[in-house]
Amino acid sequence: MNNTNNCEKLVSAEEAVQFIQRGDSVLVGGFGLCGTPFTLIDTITETDHTRELTIISNNLGEAGKGLGKLLISNHVKKAVGSYFTSNRDAVKAWKNGELEIELIPQGTLAEAIRAGGAGIAGFYTKTAVGTKLADGKEERTFDGERYIFIRGLKANVALIKAEKADTLGNLIYSKTARNFNPMMATAAKLVIAEVDEIVEAGTLDPEKIVTPHSFVDMVVINDRYEKIGGEYVERCRQKTGYR
Numbered sequence: 001m002n003n004t005n006n007c008e009k010l011v012s013a014e015e016a017v018q019f020i021q022r023g024d025s026v027l028v029g030g031f032g033l034c035g036t037p038f039t040l041i042d043t044i045t046e047t048d049h050t051r052e053l054t055i056i057s058n059n060l061g062e063a064g065k066g067l068g069k070l071l072i073s074n075h076v077k078k079a080v081g082s083y084f085t086s087n088r089d090a091v092k093a094w095k096n097g098e099l100e101i102e103l104i105p106q107g108t109l110a111e112a113i114r115a116g117g118a119g120i121a122g123f124y125t126k127t128a129v130g131t132k133l134a135d136g137k138e139e140r141t142f143d144g145e146r147y148i149f150i151r152g153l154k155a156n157v158a159l160i161k162a163e164k165a166d167t168l169g170n171l172i173y174s175k176t177a178r179n180f181n182p183m184m185a186t187a188a189k190l191v192i193a194e195v196d197e198i199v200e201a202g203t204l205d206p207e208k209i210v211t212p213h214s215f216v217d218m219v220v221i222n223d224r225y226e227k228i229g230g231e232y233v234e235r236c237r238q239k240t241g242y243r
Contacts, residue, residue: 035177037194115152117186158188169213
């Protein structure tokens with residue numbers, strides 16, 4: 001049951017996205033469509049001041065879904081992630097020169113965000129050595145093996161998705177929907193968490209809290225999607241009354 005009245009960090013999605021500015025870098029949790037803050041993404045598509053964004057995420061969702069919506073609404077200037085071929089709109093936009101893409105191998109992306117959140121400027125990795133992805137990057141040899149230097153990643157804003165928050169803002173996640181979300185919560189100046197439910201502080205199992213409340217600035221309730229058979233499905237706008 002939602003205890004929204006007792007959560008001081010609770011804001012509406014419309015209020016939350018007002019803090020995102022044109023040209024901001026934005027970390028967005030999710031792996032494809034799993035663990036994606038759908039309500040926040042949809043709300044951004046309805047604004048005009050949040051354009052020219054640099055999105056740092058594993059990919060750009062799917063065509064017309066998740067971050068795919070943000071792409072076709074022309075809010076994305078650049079995408080930093082691991083793969084984009086599952087979204088035909090992203091490939092088309094890149095071919096047309098309408099979208100900048102920076103590819104980072106998936107493990108390197110995860111470590112770069114973790115490093116950024118931990119205050120580590122960068123690290124050396126063997127992944128991508130000798131490929132085009134290593135072009136322009138510092139290379140060093142350790143124990144006879146070649147490594148390239150990767151900078152830690154941070155952003156202005158992080159949009160993350162959790163299953164539940166308590167009234168303090170502590171977060172728990174659902175299975176693999178955790179993916180990139182916890183590390184993104186540490187690597188941005190402003191962290192906005194979308195959740196399905198808010199419960200009273202003290203009722204969550206402390207062993208299951210992954211993101212402590214000190215990392216969370218705002219909490220938003222997912223009021224646009226419902227989980228059916230393990231998949232988030234957009235509610236009927238006519239039924240819920242939202243626009």
